Amino acid sequence: MEPTTVAPETEAVPLTEVVTTTAAPVPTGLSEFDRAMGGGFVPGSVTLLGGEPGIGKSTLTLQVAAGMARREGRVLLVGAEESAAQVRLRAERLGALVDGVWLAGDADLDTVVAHLDRVGPDLLVVDSIQTVHDPAVTGVPGSTAQVRACAHRLVGEARRRGTTTVLVGHVTKDGSLAGPKVLEHVVDTVVELTGDRHHALRLLRVAKHRFGPTDELGLFEMVADGMRPVEDPGRLFLADRAPDVAGSAVLPAMEGHRPLVVELQSLVVRATTHHPRRSSQGVDPRRLALLLAVLERRVGLELGALDVYVTAVGGVQITEPGADLPLALAVTSALTGRRLGSETVACGEVGLGGEVRQVAHLERRLQEARRLGFTRAVLPESGPEGPPGMEVIRVRTLAEAVEATGLLGTPERAA
Numbered sequence: 319m320e321p322t323t324v325a326p327e328t329e330a331v332p333l334t335e336v337v338t339t340t341a342a343p344v345p346t347g348l349s350e351f352d353r354a355m356g357g358g359f360v361p362g363s364v365t366l367l368g369g370e371p372g373i374g375k376s377t378l379t380l381q382v383a384a385g386m387a388r389r390e391g392r393v394l395l396v397g398a399e400e401s402a403a404q405v406r407l408r409a410e411r412l413g414a415l416v417d418g419v420w421l422a423g424d425a426d427l428d429t430v431v432a433h434l435d436r437v438g439p440d441l442l443v444v445d446s447i448q449t450v451h452d453p454a455v456t457g458v459p460g461s462t463a464q465v466r467a468c469a470h471r472l473v474g475e476a477r478r479r480g481t482t483t484v485l486v487g488h489v490t491k492d493g494s495l496a497g498p499k500v501l502e503h504v505v506d507t508v509v510e511l512t513g514d515r516h517h518a519l520r521l522l523r524v525a526k527h528r529f530g531p532t533d534e535l536g537l538f539e540m541v542a543d544g545m546r547p548v549e550d551p552g553r554l555f556l557a558d559r560a561p562d563v564a565g566s567a568v569l570p571a572m573e574g575h576r577p578l579v580v581e582l583q584s585l586v587v588r589a590t591t592h593h594p595r596r597s598s599q600g601v602d603p604r605r606l607a608l609l610l611a612v613l614e615r616r617v618g619l620e621l622g623a624l625d626v627y628v629t630a631v632g633g634v635q636i637t638e639p640g641a642d643l644p645l646a647l648a649v650t651s652a653l654t655g656r657r658l659g660s661e662t663v664a665c666g667e668v669g670l671g672g673e674v675r676q677v678a679h680l681e682r683r684l685q686e687a688r689r690l691g692f693t694r695a696v697l698p699e700s701g702p703e704g705p706p707g708m709e710v711i712r713v714r715t716l717a718e719a720v721e722a723t724g725l726l727g728t729p730e731r732a733a
């Protein structure tokens with residue numbers, strides 16, 4: 319039989335003739351949001367905003383909506399999560415009560431599309447994707463089938479109309495991402511709002527971006543009148559720092575392309591049970607366990623009968639390997655009662671052999687630390703020269719770092 323050939327519905331195009339220009343991003347006026355997004359919303363793009371319940375997604379989107387409306391954009395807010403009166407009260411509190419923002423409380427996707435026809439918004443916000451449902455699909459709102467169907471339809475509408483769209487998705491802490499996770503590939507941009515609910519700090523991370531850089535970070539403080547952009551995080555994590563307490567070390571961290579100087583603290587006490595506690599906040603407990611093993615085996619510290627507590631101050635979550643060295647030094651300092659000195663930062667990955675390894679962007683980190691007044695840095699041997707005014711101590715191993723910083727020996731009285 320002859321093979322059948324099917325005429326394609328669209329023509330393939332030579333790669334060399336593909337047009338690469340996308341529309342320029344439109345700023346929302348909320349500086350840290352625009353920074354994270356690479357300038358603002360690319361018109362017609364679809365963004366998924368994920369985050370835990372209560373973290374501030376509705377607050378952020380309302381501020382962004384008001385920002386767009388102030389710049390002559392029409393905005394449609396769709397959501398069955400809160401009543402119109404609640405949204406209005408929030409808008410009043412945030413100073414976001416502006417003309418050009420429309421509300422629809424419907425959960426039915428056909429109705430949402432009808433609202434799109436009538437309002438003709440430049441920006442559509444669906445808060446949240448888990449509360450809308452498509453009557454043509456079985457399943458309760460929030461089920462994977464519903465979330466997927468609704469997102470596909472809304473993405474289709476966004477593309478057809480050129481309407482910039484934000485889908486808000488709840489994500490739970492235990493990683494049950496059933497809703498938003500299935501959407502990541504259908505949207506253009508994925509941003510996550512994170513933070514510790516007991517602290518004011520909120521981080522907006524861009525995990526995927528079809529039209530701009532990923533790894534960008536926006537920083538906010540959650541205050542009564544909304545998300546306040548933090549343009550210079552400089553001393554944010556160092557405020558209220560007790561000078562010269564044992565058990566403290568400072569990490570010049572990098573979050574995406576942004577340096578954040580963060581204090582790490584440790585406290586070591588005699589264990590009261592046969593199972594010593596290892597407690598960590600803002601630090602991966604597995605990383606802590608590994609560092610304690612390295613400290614035992616490669617530095618010779620005895621930690622087996624001690625409870626060890628570590629914290630990244632300020633409600634920030636530190637996941638980068640560069641935190642190993644300051645964390646190990648903080649624990650050592652807590653154990654021996656000798657202080658690292660409040661002018662010192664440390665950065666480096668620690669291997670199982672006790673070796674201290676290179677991490678990325680050390681120059682940028684040191685510049686920021688110097689700007690904030692730090693004058694001494696403990697770094698891997700291959701580390702760069704410090705900026706003027708900064709003494710650099712290069713170490714090959716954790717044992718060398720402990721030695722060079724004078725953490726071993728008799729405890730100081732004031733510690």
Ligand SMILES: Nc1ncnc2c1ncn2[C@@H]1O[C@H](COP(=O)(O)OP(=O)(O)O)[C@@H](O)[C@H]1O
Pocket residue numbers: 369370371372373374375376377378411540541542543
């Ligand atoms: N009246 C208020 N004054 C100050 N902060 C408030 C007020 N109401 C709510 N908040 C803050 O807003 C948070 C809820 O933010 P929201 O944007 O609704 O989160 P999400 O949409 O992610 O669930 C609360 O956790 C609280 O910190």
Ligand SMILES: [Mg+2]
Pocket residue numbers: 372375376377399445
């Ligand atoms: Mg909400």
